[in-house]
Amino acid sequence: MDNLELKITANEVRKGIVTAVHSAKAGHPGGSLSAADIFTYLYFEEMNVNPEDPKNPDRDRFVLSKGHTAPGLYATLAHRGYFPVEDLTTLRKLGSYLQGHPCMQHVPGVDMSSGSLGQGISAAVGMALSAKISGKDYRTYTLLGDGEIQEGQVWEASMFAGFHKLDNLVVIVDNNGLQIDGKIDEVCSPYPIDKKFEAFNFHVINVDAHDFDALRAAFAEARQTKGMPVAIIAHSVKGKGVSFMENNAGWHGKAPNDEEYAVAMADLERIGEQLCQK
Amino acid sequence: MSEVKKIATREGYGDGLAELGAVNPNVVVLDADLAAATKTGVFKKAFPERFFDCGIAEGNMMGIAAGLATTGKIPFASTFAMFAAGRAFEQVRNSIGYPHLNVKIGATHAGITVGEDGASHQCNEDIALMRTIPGMVVLSPADYVEAKAAVKAAAEYEGPVYLRFGRAAVPVINDEASYQFEIGKGLVLREGSDVTIVATGIMVSASLEVAEKLAAEGISAEVINIHTIKPLDKDTILASAKKTGKVVTAEEHSVIGGLGSAVCDVLCENNPVPVCKIGMNDVFGESGSAAALVAKYGLDADGVYRKVKEFLNK
Ligand SMILES: Cc1ncc(C[n+]2csc(CCOP(=O)(O)OP(=O)(O)O)c2C)c(N)n1
Ligand SMILES: [Mg+2]
Numbered sequence: 001m002d003n004l005e006l007k008i009t010a011n012e013v014r015k016g017i018v019t020a021v022h023s024a025k026a027g028h029p030g031g032s033l034s035a036a037d038i039f040t041y042l043y044f045e046e047m048n049v050n051p052e053d054p055k056n057p058d059r060d061r062f063v064l065s066k067g068h069t070a071p072g073l074y075a076t077l078a079h080r081g082y083f084p085v086e087d088l089t090t091l092r093k094l095g096s097y098l099q100g101h102p103c104m105q106h107v108p109g110v111d112m113s114s115g116s117l118g119q120g121i122s123a124a125v126g127m128a129l130s131a132k133i134s135g136k137d138y139r140t141y142t143l144l145g146d147g148e149i150q151e152g153q154v155w156e157a158s159m160f161a162g163f164h165k166l167d168n169l170v171v172i173v174d175n176n177g178l179q180i181d182g183k184i185d186e187v188c189s190p191y192p193i194d195k196k197f198e199a200f201n202f203h204v205i206n207v208d209a210h211d212f213d214a215l216r217a218a219f220a221e222a223r224q225t226k227g228m229p230v231a232i233i234a235h236s237v238k239g240k241g242v243s244f245m246e247n248n249a250g251w252h253g254k255a256p257n258d259e260e261y262a263v264a265m266a267d268l269e270r271i272g273e274q275l276c277q278k
Numbered sequence: 279m280s281e282v283k284k285i286a287t288r289e290g291y292g293d294g295l296a297e298l299g300a301v302n303p304n305v306v307v308l309d310a311d312l313a314a315a316t317k318t319g320v321f322k323k324a325f326p327e328r329f330f331d332c333g334i335a336e337g338n339m340m341g342i343a344a345g346l347a348t349t350g351k352i353p354f355a356s357t358f359a360m361f362a363a364g365r366a367f368e369q370v371r372n373s374i375g376y377p378h379l380n381v382k383i384g385a386t387h388a389g390i391t392v393g394e395d396g397a398s399h400q401c402n403e404d405i406a407l408m409r410t411i412p413g414m415v416v417l418s419p420a421d422y423v424e425a426k427a428a429v430k431a432a433a434e435y436e437g438p439v440y441l442r443f444g445r446a447a448v449p450v451i452n453d454e455a456s457y458q459f460e461i462g463k464g465l466v467l468r469e470g471s472d473v474t475i476v477a478t479g480i481m482v483s484a485s486l487e488v489a490e491k492l493a494a495e496g497i498s499a500e501v502i503n504i505h506t507i508k509p510l511d512k513d514t515i516l517a518s519a520k521k522t523g524k525v526v527t528a529e530e531h532s533v534i535g536g537l538g539s540a541v542c543d544v545l546c547e548n549n550p551v552p553v554c555k556i557g558m559n560d561v562f563g564e565s566g567s568a569a570a571l572v573a574k575y576g577l578d579a580d581g582v583y584r585k586v587k588e589f590l591n592k
Contacts, residue, residue, distance in 0.1 A: 057349070057350065061348075063345075103376075103377070104348070104377050105377060105378065111348065112344070112345070112348060112373075112377070113372070113373070113376050113377040115372065116368060116369075116372045116373075118337075119337075119341050119369055119372060119373045120341075121341070122337070122338045122339075122340070122341020122342050122344070122345065122369070122373070123341050123342070123344045123345035123348065123373055124345060125338075125341070125342050125345060126341065126342035126343060126344060126345020126346040126347075126348070126349075126353075127345040127346070127348060127349055128345075129330065129342065129345070129346065130306075130345065130346050130349035130350075130351050131349070133306065133327070133328065133351070134349075152337075153335075153337045153338050153341070153369075156332075156333075156335035156337065156338035157338050157341065157342070159333065159335070160332060160333070160335070160338060160342065164330075
């Protein structure tokens with residue numbers, strides 16, 4: 001996909017996020033929207049995956065370690081063809097396979113269940129390790145929140161990945177600067193994030209999470225990196241694309257009401273129209 | 279029983295893994311800096327390319343095991359019961375139990391026979407913790423032979439399994455050549471009509487000793503070895519309870535939430551009979567030799583004998 005197609009797709013993913021969370025009357029729009037471009041780049045450009053064959057043993061893997069942003073992953077998977085986009089409105093409802101947090105047994109395309117922060121990265125390390133043991137060349141990607149990296153387990157996993165030189169592993173940190181209780185550097189600062197991963201023997205790349213040229217370059221650099229895992233620190237805007245949600249911790253885990261939903265969709269429609277005029 | 283050979287069940291874990299590794303290339307063993315103690319070192323020596331030391335990071339080890347399992351490996355994640363079921367409870371619950379992944383948790387040094395290390399390392403809560411996780415199989419072998427067989431049965435079973443092993447040498451009561459392990463199958467080791475003793479782990483050999491002593495006094499005790507706490511063999515327990523009308527449970531674990539509680543659940547719901555639960559009575563252990571500790575806490579044959587007599591004389 002070229003950048004314009006990626007942008008248009010990411011905008012559709014954002015609509016899917018807002019629509020799903022509005023329908024569920026609950027869920028996490030902020031961190032889903034900040035990661036929408038990353039999700040889109042991974043599933044439409046970077047990863048070797050096939051929605052027709054979601055369990056192929058040689059596929060690339062993705063673990064959403066920040067599992068609360070399931071709406072972002074689900075909207076991306078739906079638009080990629082893993083399941084109908086209409087199903088997004090069943091999010092979090094009784095009987096739906098779209099559980100509040102990703103459940104690998106029920107959602108096509110979900111490679112690992114997650115939701116308890118700090119755990120997904122360990123599973124991703126296990127997947128990358130398995131490829132090394134078996135001499136397979138699939139790659140493993142995992143997305144973490146910048147608040148999530150306060151969990152000690154993240155660093156246990158990073159120590160293992162760095163020590164075992166898992167160069168088939170890419171850890172992406174969605175650095176939107178916010179967690180539930182406020183700014184990450186006011187709650188309990190994890191900064192400097194890049195230096196921490198460097199200290200755990202990662203190759204670190206800082207990138208603008210909303211610039212597809214930059215994302216393309218970062219993931220290409222990650223592929224070329226040999227002998228060490230890669231950490232991509234993606235500088236993002238929480239709530240990106242929805243005016244009133246941007247940079248607002250209050251929209252971490254709250255659903256828009258009907259009026260707010262209308263404003264949000266109008267914002268995204270406008271962005272979509274601007275893109276189509278290009 | 280002084281003539282009987284004694285070997286720790288953790289030795290069965292290590293030897294079982296090594297035998298398994300030779301026939302199943304998917305078996306991968308993880309440890310958290312305790313390979314010498316958990317006996318995974320035996321596997322490490324034989325298959326170094328399939329052994330990974332995660333360092334002292336048990337939560338991460340459980341997650342790595344989960345990730346390995348999603349790709350078709352059969353990981354055995356090993357550490358002391360305290361850190362496997364205790365420290366890493368939530369990782370086991372969410373990263374292994376919830377997605378029902380094919381991870382085997384090899385938990386050694388369970389119970390008070392850890393001995394000198396004391397209460398911080400004596401896990402008397404692991405059965406309770408693990409059996410509450412939906413879909414988790416909980417195995418608690420009685421001797422070296424059964425431990426080894428349990429390792430192989432766990433590998434053949436598809437899904438999460440918690441295996442509980444002890445540090446101290448215990449009598450070998452099974453014959454390796456003829457022993458068959460079936461997950462979920464209670465074993466009536468001795469038939470009797472006056473009282474049923476349902477035992478697990480190291481309490482099985484002690485219970486057999488007690489039954490022998492009771493027999494000399496004309497009391498006929500049935501002894502059931504429950505090597506699978508979950509799924510529990512309800513039929514065998516109920517049939518025996520129906521016959522004897524009195525049930526004693528014996529475990530090297532807290533009386534809260536362990537084998538005794540599981541047996542009471544089954545009896546209460548189906549055929550209530552008087553029960554006497556033998557185990558750690560809501561207390562922490564302490565330092566001492568394994569032998570001194572089981573004597574102090576009533577978990578040796580003498581202690582069980584006294585409790586059974588008290589129960590029968592009530
Ligand atoms: C272990 C754990 N503790 C707490 C929570 C509750 N929780 C859900 S999201 C969240 C904040 C996450 O912030 P961040 O990682 O920055 O995510 P993002 O900003 O990308 O949404 C918390 C504390 C959880 N899911 N898991
Ligand atoms: Mg954040």
